[in-house]
Amino acid sequence: GAVVSQHPSWVICKSGTSVKIECRSLDFQATTMFWYRQFPKQSLMLMATSNEGSKATYEQGVEKDKFLINHASLTLSTLTVTSAHPEDSSFYICSAGLAGGVNEQFFGPGTRLTVL
């Protein structure tokens, strides 16, 4: 149980285009999902907390107009990188937690974004 999927697993796009990444909880409902960014050989950096039915909460320094998050249902959150530039190239990972009990998160397999 507690499986999280992401799509696409990798994407290459031209500078200036927008890219949408989907995060789905396959066998459970997730009121809250999290979006992380990871640079090579570094740890995960939380970008935003995605709340079903409400606006996302962004971490300090993360541009909300550039990284649009939509959490339309209890099993789907999307991250759209708008007007992508080469510096946005990174590994994007989402996670979701099971409600109740201790705070454990289950991660998707990640999406490798390369902006040319």
Next chain:
Amino acid sequence: TQLLEQSPQFLSIQEGENLTVYCNSSSVFSSLQWYRQEPGEGPVLLVTVVTGGEVKKLKRLTFQFGDARKDSSLHITAAQPGDTGLYLCAGDWSGGYQKVTFGTGTKLQVIP
């Protein structure tokens, strides 16, 4: 901003050796998780510790939570090449279901 420092940052050892990874903070955790991540994949949850002084074992991996719940360690006995990966601790200060903060990570390489 709560910080989680992991040490060492990098570790390269021979197969069969033992190792310990540390995760330290000045803040008290409600709970702490350890994850392992392989290149190009998402982190996989290994264990969650909640109670101060708690020790959990997962085959050759032993996880310990500090008595004051400010630090944790991961000990691997007789490391194998399959243990290679990025080990991450993640702390929850708030309790309940909210965001966690990840440690700086420890990159482990086990050489056959």
